Amino acid sequence: MSSSVGAARPNDSHVPRLERYAAPRDSSSKRTRVDDTRTRPAYQQAAPFPFDIFHDDCSQPTEEESIAAFHARLSAIKRVAVHSERRRNAASLEPGHFGIYLIDCEGNEYPFLRFQQAANAAYAALRIAEVYRLGVEFGNFKEPKLIGDPQLLGAVPC
Structure with a gap:
């Protein structure tokens, strides 16, 4: 049985993805949030009315x-x-x-x-x-x- 590392399992699609954090460009130890709508949880995105x-x-x-x-x-x-x-x-x-x-x-x-x-x-x-x-x-x-x-x-x- 072979499994590839990092492959998404089919039943994990309902779990919201967490926001990614990028390392700061300066030498400070603070982390900055990458503002990318593709990585925000689905419930935070505007949904069209059904x-x-x-x-x-x-x-x-x-x-x-x-x-x-x-x-x-x-x-x-x-x-x-x-x-x-x-x-x-x-x-x-x-x-x-x-x-x-x-x-x-x-x-x-x-x-x-x-x-x-x-x-x-x-x-x-x-x-x-x-x-x-x-x-x-x-x-x-x-x-x-x-x-x-x-x-x-x-x-x-x-």
Whole structure:
């Protein structure tokens, strides 16, 4: 069995690479960081928004507004949550929606997207969490979260 020294193992691709340090050109003992985007961990690089989450049953008015609201809160977001939701004044026979909420470090929930089907909402939450390295939380789908006016999505925390 022969193994080459320095060869990357196939299952090491998920491990972020550390930043490289270069020896200083002067005689001081300080180390300087090489500013090279190829050697920064993947989670520190800007990731493009996953546009494949916008399905036909997404009831958000426009993608641009949703993405702008998301990027405005991105630095404070710690988790993405999926909740079953129903309007406060709606009849119990009305079909519910499934909402994606952004949860910040203080525990505030901000409504982000709404879907007709649970599968699409779960896929969108998992996809956002994968791209931006966020935690995922699923609410109880049997007991829907009561919401107010659906036009207020993204306006204030719940």
